[in-house]
Amino acid sequence: MARTFPPLEFSYGSREAIIYALCAGMGQDPLDRRELDFVYEPRLKLLPTLLTAAAWDYRFIEGSGIDEVMILHGAQRVTVHAPLPPAATVVNRFRIADIFDKGPGRGAVVVAETELREKASGRLLCTHLWTSYARGEGGFGGPRGLSEPPVTVPHREPDAVVAAATTTSSSTLYRLLGDVNPLHVDPDVAIAAGFPRPILHGLCTYAIVSRAIVAAACGYAPERLAMLDCRFLAPAFPGDSIDTEMWVDTGTATFRATARERGVELARGTARLADSAPPPAVSAAAMTPA
Numbered sequence: 001m002a003r004t005f006p007p008l009e010f011s012y013g014s015r016e017a018i019i020y021a022l023c024a025g026m027g028q029d030p031l032d033r034r035e036l037d038f039v040y041e042p043r044l045k046l047l048p049t050l051l052t053a054a055a056w057d058y059r060f061i062e063g064s065g066i067d068e069v070m071i072l073h074g075a076q077r078v079t080v081h082a083p084l085p086p087a088a089t090v091v092n093r094f095r096i097a098d099i100f101d102k103g104p105g106r107g108a109v110v111v112a113e114t115e116l117r118e119k120a121s122g123r124l125l126c127t128h129l130w131t132s133y134a135r136g137e138g139g140f141g142g143p144r145g146l147s148e149p150p151v152t153v154p155h156r157e158p159d160a161v162v163a164a165a166t167t168t169s170s171s172t173l174y175r176l177l178g179d180v181n182p183l184h185v186d187p188d189v190a191i192a193a194g195f196p197r198p199i200l201h202g203l204c205t206y207a208i209v210s211r212a213i214v215a216a217a218c219g220y221a222p223e224r225l226a227m228l229d230c231r232f233l234a235p236a237f238p239g240d241s242i243d244t245e246m247w248v249d250t251g252t253a254t255f256r257a258t259a260r261e262r263g264v265e266l267a268r269g270t271a272r273l274a275d276s277a278p279p280p281a282v283s284a285a286a287m288t289p290a
């Protein structure tokens with residue numbers, strides 16, 4: 001907890017923004033002009049969660065004693081403070097906020113907070129909360145922390161469903177943005193971690209949810225997404241079709257992402273929307289790429 005980490009710097013521009021939007025499932029329908037805005041330079045819009053891709057930081061694992069093969073991404077929250085510039089160098093300050101002990105034979109939950117500022121202006125762009133779940137590392141004698149179940153979704157039909165087709169090479173594409181964890185591409189590492197094959201980056205699922213919320217709850221206005229909080233419930237595999245169902249209310253959206261073919265719930269969470277008036281819900285059929 002007392003360990004300090006020197007700030008990290010990274011730069012991004014349209015290339016990173018477009019790869020991120022492609023990983024999020026955008027641009028799959030070549031006739032959809034609203035999505036073209038996120039994958040085509042002349043009128044580029046940026047997904048507000050883009051910086052999660054380059055800002056990953058595993059330095060805390062080195063020397064911690066945690067078996068890095070066994071660590072999974074448990075949850076992610078991005079709070080947006082300012083719209084992302086089209087290109088920037090960003091300074092990322094990282095600290096460990098909490099470590100919880102879920103008991104012998106269970107996991108350790110490591111919560112890290114990062115603050116991301118534009119280098120040139122010093123302006124705070126966003127804060128990220130990263131929750132990692134280190135399987136098998138419980139029982140070290142730390143506090144258990146609150147028992148925080150995932151959010152529940154309303155008992156009614158969703159207001160919108162957004163489909164994203166991942167491909168068997170989605171992880172290979174996503175890692176070009178910075179997160180080179182071999183768990184997502186190397187079958188031997190995946191098997192050592194207890195999976196039959198490489199799993200998708202949690203943050204790629206997060207990108208997919210982010211795109212779904214921006215599309216259907218924000219009417220493709222990325223500046224309306226103020227906060228996105230997502231809990232990862234089960235691993236996604238590259239090639240899964242991921243459906244994000246959402247329930248939109250004034251200023252908020254609750255969502256659930258499911259791997260359609262396997263019928264497995266992958267993630268759940270909430271988004272805060274900047275405007276009070278939600279846009280009209282988009283029907284599932286209208287949002288599902290042909």
Ligand SMILES: CCCCCCC[C@@H](O)CC(=O)SCCNC(=O)CCNC(=O)[C@H](O)C(C)(C)COP(=O)(O)OP(=O)(O)OC[C@H]1O[C@@H](n2cnc3c(N)ncnc32)[C@H](O)[C@@H]1OP(=O)(O)O
Nearest residue numbers: 072073074075130132133147148181201202232233234235
């Ligand atoms: C700084 C950034 C570092 C990022 C490191 C990650 C690097 C990435 O490259 C790796 C990835 O992307 S991995 C892919 C994405 N993530 C996943 O696929 C994980 C999916 N989730 C799971 O498998 C299980 O929920 C699982 C395994 C997470 C938990 O399942 P169970 O073992 O069944 O545990 P469960 O019984 O549900 O809970 C045990 C106790 O832990 C608490 N808890 C679980 N998930 C939590 C979470 N996300 N946040 C906070 N607390 C959490 C539970 O509440 C429970 O606590 P208690 O017993 O006190 O109630």
